[in-house]
Amino acid sequence: MDASPAIETADSQHILWGVWDIYFDPADSLLTVIPLRGAQAHYDITPMLLPPSCDDCLTTHLNSFNPVTRIADVDVTLKNPTPLSARDVRGILFTDDAGHELRNADDWTSLHDIAGGSTMNPFKAFAKSQPNRVFEGSGEYTENYLVYIPIPPKYNFIKFAVDVSWPGNCKEPYSLEGFTQEKLFNAGGGQAMVQIHVKDWQNDANKVTLAAKVITGVDFLQLYNIADDAWGTYIKDSAGAPPGEYEARLIATSANSGSTALYDYVTIKVDEWEVPMNPVDITPPWFNMRPVDLCTSGHYAYIAGDVNGLHIFDITNPANPVWVNKVDVTNAAVSVAVSGDYAYVGDYEIGLHVIDITPPESANIVGTVEFTEYPSAIAVSGNFAYVTASFDGLYIIDVSNPANPNIVKTISPPWIYEDVVVEDGYAYVAAWDSGLQIIDIDPYETASVVKTVPTFGYSYGVVKDGDYAYLANSSLCLQIIDVFPIDNAALEKTVAMPSAANAVAVSGDYAYVADAESGMQIVDIDVASSAHIVNSVSTAGFVEAVWVDGNYAYIADTYAGLYVADITTPESAYIAGAFNAPGEVLGVAYADGYAYLAATGAGLMIYDMNSPSNPQIAGWIDIIDKANTVALDGGYAYITDWGLYWDTGFLRIANVDPPETAHLVNSATTYDDTCDVALGNGYAYLADGEAGLTIYDIVPPESANWFKTVNLGDKATCVGWQGGYAYVGTKASSLKVVDVDPIGSSAIVQEVNLLGEPAGLAIKDDYAYACFSGPVYIIDIDPPESAASVKTVFPPGHSKDIAIQGEYAYVAAGDEGLQVIDIDPIDTADVISACATPGYAVDIAVAGKYAFLADSNGGLRIIQLW
DSSP: OOOOOOTTHHHHOEEEEEEEEEEEETTTTEEEEEEOOSTTTOOOSSSTTOTTSOTTSEEEEEEEEETTTTEEEEEEEEEOOSSSOEEEEEEEEOOOTTOOEETTOSEEEOTTOOSSSOSSEEEEESOTTSGGGEEOTTOEEEEEEEEEOOSTTTTSEEEEEEEEEOSSOOSSOOEEEEEEEOOEESSTTOEEEEEEEEEOTTSOEEEEEEEOHHHHSSSOEEOEEEETTEEEEEEEOTTOOOSEEEEEEEEEEETTOTTOOEEEEEEEEEEOOOOOOSOEEOOOTTTOOOOSEEEEETTEEEEEOBTTOEEEEEOSSTTSOEEEEEEOOSSOEEEEEEETTEEEEEETTTEEEEEEOSSGGGOEEEEEEEOSSOOOEEEEETTEEEEEOBTTOEEEEEOSSTTSOEEEEEEOOSSOEEEEEEETTEEEEEETTTEEEEEEOSSGGGOEEEEEEOOSSOEEEEEEETTEEEEEETTTEEEEEEOSSGGGOEEEEEEEOSSOOOEEEEETTEEEEEOBTTOEEEEEOSSGGGOEEEEEEOOSSOEEEEEEETTEEEEEETTTEEEEEEOSSGGGOEEEEEEEOOOSEEEEEEETTEEEEEETTTEEEEEEOSSTTSOEEEEEEOOSSOEEEEEEETTEEEEEEOOSSTTOEEEEEEEOSSGGGOEEEEEEEESSOOOEEEEETTEEEEEOBTTOEEEEEOSSGGGOEEEEEEOOSSOEEEEEEETTEEEEEETTTEEEEEEOSSGGGOEEEEEEEOSSOOOEEEEETTEEEEEOSSOEEEEEOSSGGGOEEEEEEOOSSOOOEEEEETTEEEEEOBTTOEEEEEOSSGGGOEEEEEEOOSSOBOEEEEETTEEEEEOBTTOEEEEEOO
16 A cells, blocks of 8 residues: 655644555455555654554454445444544545445545545544544544445455544544535526535634536536535536436635645535426515605504505614514505504505504504595594595594594695694695695584695695694705794795705704605704704615604615614714615616615615525615616626616616625716616627617726617617627617627617517527517527517516526516416417516516516515426
């Protein structure tokens, strides 16, 4: 035997204890241990644990031998004849050219290799039950070996060695264990997480590598430290491995282990693709919220979340709001008030729901009164609820019996009513286009308008405090009206706002204004005639409502969730806590366990989807304008942004590797309201509205710049790229094929005339799949110059975007949610399943068994496909 010396003994702490030949005779069921004492067999690094001083340091016992499987079940016992303690004692069974194999190895090592067989050899570790695996002096331990014995005559000698670490533990990881793998399919580009626990005495494991080229298509794939000793990564069947089980190798090193590594072999299973027949929306109820109104009562906050219903939060610790419950409504929760044991929720185009909130954890609707207009605001006083309902005016509703609320009076002036507060027998109403309306509601039977204070602009919110009413005006201002006495009510002061004021709350000497894109403005109103802004608290999106409770202001950001501001000192108020949730989502992309959301008003929100039923915010880039689509490539996100004006837009480029430190690296102005982006061959291809196809050189992304614009003679609405061609949907019902190779001479080479307006495209292999806000056209693009429609599928709803995975097309179908189309074969393609969503599905990404839908005001929906 030609065993290598103890490698870098001083650094690695590995010592070769001894080497043996184990002779196996199946006829007599005998194992004979033969110590090898030649100069090449061992190296006398120290006098520790070396034969011949201990002829029984290694003994074996054959438990059984199965002549069919050729597996020998052997117990191997090691003894330590010295008073010295070794660590990480490993009994190595060498692979060889005869074919001996250890079938129940703990792990593998490359130490002390011999000629023949693999350079990594399996071992069993001894003294595993002892702290730090200390093999104490005079100790004795046994491990079971399951050894494959090749057919005669190559079974005679099995090479065996014992490696010890001394005086301390080994410096490389000592164990790789607990390998897990999510389901990996052989089609569709799906991915699966693999994880392994890397045990290291020094806790300095620094690199873990997976070698599974037959599946991944690359020699080595790096794993990343997930938490504690867990390492993982996503793998894809990029090599097209058919269903089956495949052996893969893991390699782990530590910061101080030099060239010494720990190895293990694991089995990765590739499964047959499954049919997405029963997709289910598994989006957690707290994930999407889209706050449009809110209030607090006791230790709870109640948030009207548009199509996402009523959300209830525990605010015992205001800096850490905790989601408690969600109550679904028929259409959309647009307003909310709480009084006593009940919440009153305005449901868009439905009416008013009365919800029993005792306790909040089991809140449920107990009564409903229907009316047809938009219930924009609610105030409750005594046994009555007062609901502003747009053109219908003010409803007075008897709620003394919560299970049977009924309208007892309607005040229907020719104005649009937006908000209402009630105090001392009067209702103060923000009348959208006529200022402040004051209504005498005592008694309700004769309720009527007694005073109108006209103001300029459009009034959205109102609050009454003391002698003043405060109007939030969309024309960039807060208006303060002296309402005492009511007969002489008049505008006293106008305070300019940076943005459009939507709502207002008052506490003490301060007014808190929900100021759309500009966050919350804090106004000193101690002296009404000299009221002025003293502070501004920013949020990421668009502020619709604000509520003050004690030392905290609760801010409803339609696009970014719930914010809590500490207003103990208003002049230095700050965000103390938040519960961020995507609001209006127009675009979605997915890669390596993360979903990237183009969220209107909130920018790019990145969510960790390692556990799809429990997504967590991982990164965020605030984009002031209107992000609407996102594409990913090489650690960068490319976001189209409609901008603040219809005649210009932007291509925003963000470094998202890692997502936790995502940040913008470039912004390029586009020529029109950019609708879509595709990436390929170092260029970004933009469906740039009336400008046509705009091409940007994005190498490197940090200095991306305009390269060329191709005039399409029509408005570009969506784009895809494959193999040197850009495929552009244009408003005049066509798909235009543009040869972009070479990029400098890009030109239209084919036009496919279709019906409808194109909204989304997917390109895969020989076909383009085009959503035309109704039908889905399947277009044969082989060759691109003679592209032609070969099949039309009519899914329900308005098809807005499409993704292809395996043999199926997944369609974001507007108000019909997700539609799944079987596209194999193309000539019989048809819808096979569907899943409803609460909003309006406009974009989609698919990975493995999950679909991610940008559901507009329904946020992001996570759909499990099977």
